[in-house]
Amino acid sequence: MTDETMFLKFKDEVETVLADAFDSTEYSADDLRIEESAHADLASSLSFGLASTYRQNPATIANRIADAIIIPADSLIGDVQVAGAYINFFVSKKFLECTIRETFGAKESYGAGHREGRVIIEHTSANPNGPLHVGHIRNSVIGDTLARILKKAGYEVEVQYYVNDMGRQVAIVAWALDRFEFDGGKKTDHAIADVYIRANQELGEDPDLVCEIDSMMQEIELGDEGMIDRFSRVTLLAIDGITTTLARMNVHHDQFVHESQFVRNGDVASLLQELDHRGLVEMIDGALTVPMPEFDKDLVVRRSDQTSLYVTRDLAYHRWKAERCDSMIDVLGADHKLISSQLCHVLAAYGVMEPKIVIFEFVSLPEGSMSTRAGKFISADELLDQIEKQALQEVTKRRPDADAGFRDRVAREVGVGAVRYDIVKVSPEKATTFDWESALDFDKLGAPFIQYSHARACSIIRKAPHVPELAEIDLSLLMSDAEIAFVKQLARFSFVIDTAATELKPHIVAIYARELAESFNQFYRLSPVLTAPDELLRDARIGLVECARVALSNVLDVLGIAAPESM
RNA sequence: GGGCUCGUGGCUUAGCCAGGAUAUAGCGCCGGCCUUCUAAGCCGGACGUCCCGGGUUCGAAUCCCGGCGAGUCCGCCA
Structure with a gap:
């Protein structure tokens, strides 16, 4: 159980309190119907199923069950609310703080799971x-x-x-x-x-x-x-x-x-x-x-x-x-x-x-x-050449003063990243058509967006007067909506990896990477880091930026995409 | 002809297997935001019969049946 991710521990607790709540109500169910939701961190729709069995309004059932739920002290569950027939669960402050503790300074071990066995992949x-x-x-x-x-x-x-x-x-x-x-x-x-x-x-x-x-x-x-x-x-x-x-x-x-x-x-x-x-x-x-x-x-x-x-x-x-x-x-x-x-x-x-x-x-x-035999194909080398050429133009446009070595390196990293991301983001069962225009369109390619978010985090860390130790950070200061939303995304990482590994679906990691970067960008916009109102808050936010750096570089690595510190 | 896969705004796409709360995101389009930590960024807006028709269900993009369209396989090739 200690091996489990923060998110799965949270889910376990939700299952436990929900099951316990049955003891003090007239209801019981085998399937708790716990699902991810846009309205909560986890939600249960089980009252719909109970409605016909008990001949009651689902909302009434949801309320009775929710009233019977007892959240233990020191729980990863922070709150339970009823919305219509849904019972919504929200993570606690402890969940958020533990997530930051696990992420901060985790380096390449971040998000590592504990599955066992030897796999040969061809x-x-x-x-x-x-x-x-x-x-x-x-x-x-x-x-x-x-x-x-x-x-x-x-x-x-x-x-x-x-x-x-x-x-x-x-x-x-x-x-x-x-x-x-x-x-x-x-x-x-x-x-x-x-x-x-x-x-x-x-x-x-x-x-x-x-x-x-x-x-x-x-x-x-x-x-x-x-x-x-x-x-x-x-x-x-x-x-x-x-x-x-x-x-x-x-x-x-x-x-x-x-x-x-x-x-x-x-x-x-x-x-x-x-x-x-x-x-x-x-x-x-x-x-x-x-x-x-x-x-x-x-x-x-x-x-x-x-x-x-x-x-x-x-x-x-x-x-x-x-x-x-x-x-x-x-x-x-x-x-x-x-x-x-x-x-x-x-x-x-x-x-x-x-x-x-x-x-x-x-x-x-x-x-x-395509057909190799008939000579009807576009080679990978040709695509890589073209995309790196295009990427070099993009880098040069944005960093005209940077030296040629820097620009070449970033162009390569961005170009290869763009190709890989563009391929992996689409679920495998979708047939695709290659065309040059969209393959080289940097406005629509996803990898640079994620790489850029990582470079941005690195830049902030570079400029920080000092990067605090974990012990110096007052985690309770990181409670704005954007900060909480970002930490919740951090917590999903190993859950996403485990799901992708079990279902053999790499594209869900690609989608998660984009969501993680998006979420970090929100935080960046709404929470000034280096110019935070006071030093304690500044250090706490630097800590969160460090978490972003760790998570983004790890998710990029899992996608086989370089994580440039500057671009 | 039979098997398998796919069909979601103009284009690309998530969600579908394990049915639920306003259907995801990007590109493109319209309108905003750089004397402020990297604007490869952010905010707002318009755009949808979730291919069609039945069925199951309190509830279907999701499950079942039947169509239609696209791709692919049906070699003593690989």
Whole structure:
């Protein structure tokens, strides 16, 4: 119970006093119907439900229950009020003071939860046939933010990139490298895309060439050394470029797992054998197949030419992962919905832990869907270049006298932050369309607003004559509406993290970050800090600004966005 | 054709799974606020059949059924 956040402790107390109130009334209910509310810190609508059972007016019931509520001394509940049929609960002064105490000086531990367990999260895992485009990075941003949220919540997290180094498209690139010139002057992943696109054109024009790819696939499956080298070369070049792009965006993986390892170490063969032993597979038209009437689509796990498929290797990968963690998360594009359900279905039949699948819908271009193969995409590098260029203009406009190094650094931090925030703020099930105008519109991008609030807090702290110790601060002075509202927002932080970690919804942290910054800006407007009427009040407010700095830098960090001290 | 997802002011979007009190926020629009801690800010205003039609309920943006529209999947590709 001591591990719980201030907000959850408050909720516990509300539940307790409400349940206790039943003892002295005629009422009882299983569901207390406690919810967050715009009208109170927590509210209960349970009298609506009791109205029909007891044949009384809900407002009457609410009043009787509220009258029976006894708030213990030293409670986190400050007040209970009835509004219509609602019973509204408000936090106490103690709640506010404890929140400030917990936040002040908390540094990077702020908001940390106490969840336990080892989680492997897989994200991005784009095929090594070109650079990341603006659709792939939705995967990266969601995955990386989720990883940060899970770490904050207390889990031990390992982030993996599953490298599809045996697939058909790698074969195509390897084949293409023998026929077309590789542009050594370009970033490697972009140069790979060039030959891949050209190869696909050629293969489309002359379908007879496809058998060359097929035979390459057979050789790699059989472990032909020369072919392994050719495939590895492609994979390395592409992944090298991809990780450079990811690093630009503050996205990092702990491990790159190559699917080929599961073929070479025999895991795929043993998996197929095991599926056979358990009677899960049938031979259909020479291909080893898991019948799946429930999906209206059978799952082929070995081609008639004996080669394995992506899903076969993926099954082996998941079996391997399952032994190394307590929970797995896969971040996948909507096109993987069916295949990932089928994968889970096989794992379940096999008795292997299933991954939790986080699906995000597609990012398309105004002219239609993106395709690496057809060369129809906007690369992440291109977007980052443009947004940093735009950000530099914005910084220069506002800080014309600052030196170039400062402006470049802020432009980078603001640019990357803008891209990340713009992606993560939208819930994953929403399909989006990329367009340059809105992607580069700094008036509508959310991250700079939050970063600016943090910089503002830093600026005030910098100018403060001295930053008081917690013990020096008279917390009872921070009781204006804006101050109270802000402290309540501070108290929500770990609750928001925990909810986001449990529901695997990074966007709720993005929304909270904006609300936190908004709330701090209100305080800034209404409560002069450095020019406060007296020193005690000034120090108390500096203390609150310090809390803002801690909270904002932490929430930005969870979002993978830099928190500049000045901008 | 079947499966899955989405449909909220001009545009983008929260809330929907666990139904409740005036539907969230941003952009854009209109009007204010810098000799005052960073105006990448703040305040005020206009703008809504929560896609449509039924149903369940004291109560539906939220749940159920049926439509309509958009996206996506339905390869021995990944």
